[in-house]
Amino acid sequence: MTIHKTSQNIVVVNTGCANISSVKFALERLNVSVSVSDDLDTISKADKVFLPGVGSANAAMASIEKKQLKECIQSLSQPVIGVCLGMQLMVDQSEEGLDSNTHCLGLIPGTVKRMQVGDLRLPHMGWNTVTPVGDSPLFSGIPAGTYFYFVHSYAVDVYQHTLASCEYGYPFSAALHKDNFFGVQFHPERSGDAGAKLLENFVNL
Amino acid sequence: MLARRIIPCLDVRDGKVVKGVKFRNHEIIGDIVPLAEKYAQQGADELVFYDITASSDQRVVDKSWVSRIAQVIDIPFCVAGGIKTVEDAGRILEMGADKISVNSPALADPNLITQLHDTYGQQCVVVGIDSYFNEENRQYQVYQFTGDESRTQLTGWQTADWVSEVQQRGAGEIVLNCMNQDGVRQGYDIAQLKMIRDLCKVPLIASGGAGEKSHFSEVFEQADVDGALAASVFHKGVIPIPELKDYLRDANIAIRD
Numbered sequence: 001m002t003i004h005k006t007s008q009n010i011v012v013v014n015t016g017c018a019n020i021s022s023v024k025f026a027l028e029r030l031n032v033s034v035s036v037s038d039d040l041d042t043i044s045k046a047d048k049v050f051l052p053g054v055g056s057a058n059a060a061m062a063s064i065e066k067k068q069l070k071e072c073i074q075s076l077s078q079p080v081i082g083v084c085l086g087m088q089l090m091v092d093q094s095e096e097g098l099d100s101n102t103h104c105l106g107l108i109p110g111t112v113k114r115m116q117v118g119d120l121r122l123p124h125m126g127w128n129t130v131t132p133v134g135d136s137p138l139f140s141g142i143p144a145g146t147y148f149y150f151v152h153s154y155a156v157d158v159y160q161h162t163l164a165s166c167e168y169g170y171p172f173s174a175a176l177h178k179d180n181f182f183g184v185q186f187h188p189e190r191s192g193d194a195g196a197k198l199l200e201n202f203v204n205l
Numbered sequence: 206m207l208a209r210r211i212i213p214c215l216d217v218r219d220g221k222v223v224k225g226v227k228f229r230n231h232e233i234i235g236d237i238v239p240l241a242e243k244y245a246q247q248g249a250d251e252l253v254f255y256d257i258t259a260s261s262d263q264r265v266v267d268k269s270w271v272s273r274i275a276q277v278i279d280i281p282f283c284v285a286g287g288i289k290t291v292e293d294a295g296r297i298l299e300m301g302a303d304k305i306s307v308n309s310p311a312l313a314d315p316n317l318i319t320q321l322h323d324t325y326g327q328q329c330v331v332v333g334i335d336s337y338f339n340e341e342n343r344q345y346q347v348y349q350f351t352g353d354e355s356r357t358q359l360t361g362w363q364t365a366d367w368v369s370e371v372q373q374r375g376a377g378e379i380v381l382n383c384m385n386q387d388g389v390r391q392g393y394d395i396a397q398l399k400m401i402r403d404l405c406k407v408p409l410i411a412s413g414g415a416g417e418k419s420h421f422s423e424v425f426e427q428a429d430v431d432g433a434l435a436a437s438v439f440h441k442g443v444i445p446i447p448e449l450k451d452y453l454r455d456a457n458i459a460i461r462d
Contacts (some may be wrong), residue, residue, distance in 0.1 A: 021301040025276045055326040123328050123377050125408045126431060127208040127250055127461040147208060147461040148282055151303070151328040151377075155393045168207055190303060192245070 007077075008203065011046035013073070014038040015053050015086070016063035019189070023052045023083060023151060026189035030196060032203055040072045048203060049076055053085030057094035057102040057112065057154070058087055073105055079205045080107070080181050087176060087183030088112045088154060093145040096154050108161050112154045117169030123153045130174045130186065132164040138175065138182055139164060140201050146194045148174070148186035208461040209425050209453070210250040210432030211446060212410060213439045215240060217256045217286070220270055224388070224437050234440045237270050238277060244279050244439065247446040250461055252278065253306070253380070253434060255333075256286030257352040268297060275301020279362035283331055286352070291320050298325060299454025306380065309349045312360050314369075315374060322375025327407075332376040336397065337366040337384040345397055348384060364397070368404050379405055380434060383413040388437060398428035410434050418444055418452045425458050 012023055014036050027050075034050075037043060051073065064070055073080070080126040082090045085097065085152035094102045094112035104112070104181050115122060127147040132139035148166075155172035158165050163182070164175035176183040215222045215237065222234040234240070241252055254274070271284055284297045285306035294305045305325075311317050311332055321330045335351045337359075338344075345364035352354040362370075368379060381401055383394035393414045402409055408431040411424045415435035424433050438444045453460045 019298075019303070021272070021299060022275055022303070025453060026279065028276070029279065054328065060311065121406060121408050121431065124207070125328070125378060126210050129206060151281075153327065187281070187303075190279065192279050197278060 003157060004191055008032070008047040009045065010034045010048045010203065011043055012050040013043055013069065014052065014067075015060055015069075016067070019052050019054045019187070020048065022187075022189045023050055026195070026199055027203070028096065028201055030200055033198060038067045038069060040069070043069070044076065047078060048205070049073075049078060049080040051080060051082040051089065052087035053089060054151075055085060057085065057088055057096040057104065058098055060089055061102050061104060064089070070105065074107065081202050082181075082183035082191070084152060084185060084187055087185055088152075088156070090176065090181055090183045091156060094114070094154060100114045107181045108160060108176050108177070110156050110181065112156055112163060115155050115159070115168065115170075115172065120169045122152055123151055124155075124168045125151045127137070127191075128166050128186075130164050130166050130195065132175075133162055136163050136177065137205055138177070138198065138201050142194060142197055142201075146190040148184075148194055148198075150174075150186045152185060206459045207431075208250065208459045209430075210322075210410070211248070211421070211449060211453075211460075212251045212432050212434040213244045213249050213255055213446070214253045214255060214412065214434045214436045215435050216436065217254050217270070219266070222440070224440055240440075241274050242277055244446065245278050248450055249446055251280055251432065252282040253288075254282065254284050255306075255352075256284070261422050268300065271297055271302055272300040285315045285331070285333055285425070290317070290437070291324050294321055294325060294441060298329060304329045304331050304378070307332045308333035308335065309351075310360070311371065312347065312349045315370060316372035319374055320370055322377075327377040330376055331378045331380060332371040333380045333382060334364060334367060334371075335384055338394070338397065351382075351384065365404055366403065367400055372405065372407060376407060378408045378410065378431075380410040380412050383411075386414030388413075389440065390414065390425070390443075392416065392420040393424040393428070393433070395423060395427050398424065398430055402429050408432070416443070417450050421449060422453055422458060423454045425453070426456075
């Protein structure tokens with residue numbers, strides 16, 4: 001693994017969700033120094049920002065709003081990557097909610113929907129193959145058919161902002177991209193060498 | 206295509222990995238972190254750590270090893286044993302575990318499953334079930350406190366009913382431990398797993414009985430389980446994981462490279 005920009009200031013947004021330490025540890029394994037913060041100024045001044053998340057969309061958005069992080073995240077212009085639920089929070093809305101749809105951050109157009117997998121099991125849990133769409137620096141050196149680790153029951157359909165796709169009963173977005181915002185539905189921090197490569201690519205953007 | 210998972214299970218007691226036969230006579234296999242690292246490097250798809258003493262005695266168990274594992278391991282892992290409350294689960298997840306597995310405490314209070322689901326989401330809630338085939342009444346029955354022989358007891362649940370109940374309450378995955386087969390390496394309980402598979406709409410992991418490579422291909426092909434868990438065959442080097450994965454690939458089973 002080669003990190004070209006080791007002196008960067010990488011911040012993991014403390015969304016109040018549970019996979020924060022595994023994202024932090026994965027970056028530390030790449031010898032990147034990283035801090036976890038919910039301070040608006042620290043997040044705004046970061047070179048790269050991670051938006052982690054597990055759990056439910058409504059609980060995570062409630063936590064982000066309670067911490068008054070919504071406008072801060074929406075105003076970021078440096079590269080930002082959302083992981084798993086963090087990716088789902090980046091689009092306009094999610095069907096996952098207590099009574100109604102959850103309004104998300106609106107960084108990328110789109111809607112998160114309950115996966116339609118027929119007789120297959122949900123959650124979609126385990127290692128599945130990912131196919132990048134076109135040439136993106138985020139997937140540099142990661143060929144089509146590479147396995148990543150997924151755990152989710154909701155997903156974004158394949159559409160114009162899909163950066164990589166996966167198939168489980170139907171095709172869905174494994175990764176999204178618009179402007180400076182990236183999102184991955186899988187867990188790079190738990191996807192072995194392939195996940196480390198993707199994290200390295202993001203840090204090197 | 207979604208790959209079938211190979212899952213080494215590390216039974217933990219006092220910070221060491223141990224293994225017994227039919228849940229008994231535990232011997233020390235080695236230190237947790239180096240063993241976990243070794244399995245991850247060999248291509249294990251996931252790891253499960255069962256703190257086998259935790260549910261069956263009352264003391265507070267040191268779980269600091271969870272964050273040490275999270276620092277070095279780049280594959281998902283689940284922690285089981287001694288998780289009795291939502292707060293217990295929260296601490297384990299904060300230390301970096303991807304999933305928590307509940308067994309005896311969920312039998313004592315099934316509402317624990319509902320609470321874990323509502324607080325942390327379905328994706329991290331695993332329910333472990335210790336199921337024993339009673340030859341006399343020809344029924345699969347659920348047992349509790351199997352980590353301690355002196356406290357192991359039959360519950361009022363038939364396995365199929367408990368499998369349905371835990372799904373209704375929000376389990377995201379079920380590990381079915383077939384006690385008759387545990388540690389004796391005669392193959393997974395295909396008949397039972399097939400029966401449970403039909404009822405189980407969440408991922409199902411087979412546990413108990415792996416002794417040969419063919420046992421893995423049989424359980425994937427015949428019982429359609431999502432993953433196969435094993436301990437002694439990996440700890441004792443009977444089946445090297447890379448060799449097992451090659452074997453399964455040759456049998457046209459979807460396996461991660």
